Amino acid sequence: MQRRDFMAMSGAAAMALVAMPARASTGQISVVATTGMIADTAARIGGDLVKIRGLMGPGVDPHGYRQTRTDIVAITKADLVLWHGLYLEAQMEDFFHKLGKRGNVVAVAEGLPRDKLLSHPDYDDKFDPHVWMVPTLWADVIPVIRDALSATLPDHAETFAANAESFRTEVLAMGDYAAAATATIPTESRVLVTAHDAFSYFGAAYGFEVMGIQGISTESEAGLNRIGTLVNTLVERRIGAVFVESSVSDRNIRALIEGAAAQGHTVSIGGELFSDAMGTPGTYEGSYLGMIDHNVTTITRALGGEAPAQGVSGKLSAGL
Known part of the structure; x- marks a missing residue:
């Protein structure tokens, strides 16, 4: 519209x-x-x-x-x-x-x-x-x-x-x-790289180092220097997964993956997270509880922790 x-x-x-x-x-x-x-x-x-x-x-x-x-x-x-x-x-x-x-x-x-x-x-x-x-x-x-x-x-x-x-x-x-599932992620893997800084509260609550390409607002621009610095961090620390967001373009995340690959390090997309908006109305992910269940389960499983494939509720629309 x-x-x-x-x-x-x-x-x-x-x-x-x-x-x-x-x-x-x-x-x-x-x-x-x-x-x-x-x-x-x-x-x-x-x-x-x-x-x-x-x-x-x-x-x-x-x-x-x-x-x-x-x-x-x-x-x-x-x-x-x-x-x-x-x-x-x-x-x-x-x-x-x-x-x-x-x-x-x-x-x-x-x-x-x-x-x-x-x-x-x-x-x-x-x-x-x-x-x-x-x-x-x-x-x-x-x-x-x-x-x-x-x-x-x-x-x-x-x-x-x-x-x-x-x-x-x-x-x-x-x-x-959220606290119990994320606690199973190995210490060395507790790094959350996302499109913008929407997960600082999440990181503070559950013990993650959070790195967003853009700032708290998606209106801020991600400069080449910021992307280059994050690429070097991914390579040096052998971080293997980054996350896209449902309400933010994945362009910068793709640039990170390509930059790391150019240096011989493989980075995969750990999944799509709901940051500033929920999922489709009428679905479980389209509710607040489903949004959090999805994010926690996606992050935990992608970073080597233990969580049910369909979330704590068993209602996630697809196994992760």
Whole structure:
């Protein structure tokens, strides 16, 4: 679908579209969420009481996403808008801040304790937004979404609370699997090379050295010097696997593999990881739990650890 850049609209025309206040009722409410991770979490907490629209589907990069005219229409009709924050939706941040002054808008990750966040190397006073990579961190986002739904539909707060607690239990159990599975990877193999720096929280939580070709934002450019340095690292340390990402071009990863091959070292693609977007809607990998199960299982098996071929749930769509 061709995108129309909302930011090209005049200020008056743009804000006229968002002047409508949020609407609360005792019936089903409409919720717009930016990322799939937020949308899935809101759906698990809201159940049949919410109708969720996710703006960014599989393979969509949130770092460079700009809201379309269709998005604006959906947002103005929504009872609640959920976005991530922490500069993830960088091109939309000003829009959401303005929208928050007029409507029911919540940045779900902005309230996380700062001592749990990793600093952003490219921007002062900002943080790495990829907190969903670690289930124990994402578990702290669940109450924020629960409270936003409860404030919008207060008559069903008890239902939202029960659903949130049930989902939180599942998320923490997935975190236990992540810790146990990755612990089986040999020490010398605990190096995670990916297309961009989306896995720093994952690395910090589970003991990996993480190397991204691009920075935290995919909007940053990967220079020849960076690729050359990583090629030399792959060769010198005999690293045998690198990972592509579903929402990032594999061009730079291919350059790494070719560069290592030119120096006589074979590097293979360990698999495709879900970084900034989940899998296809309706599949297990298209859920938050399935996304994490896939990533943990793929990384563990590719780097010499032990994990079930179809994940801890047995639901992964293909054996890895």
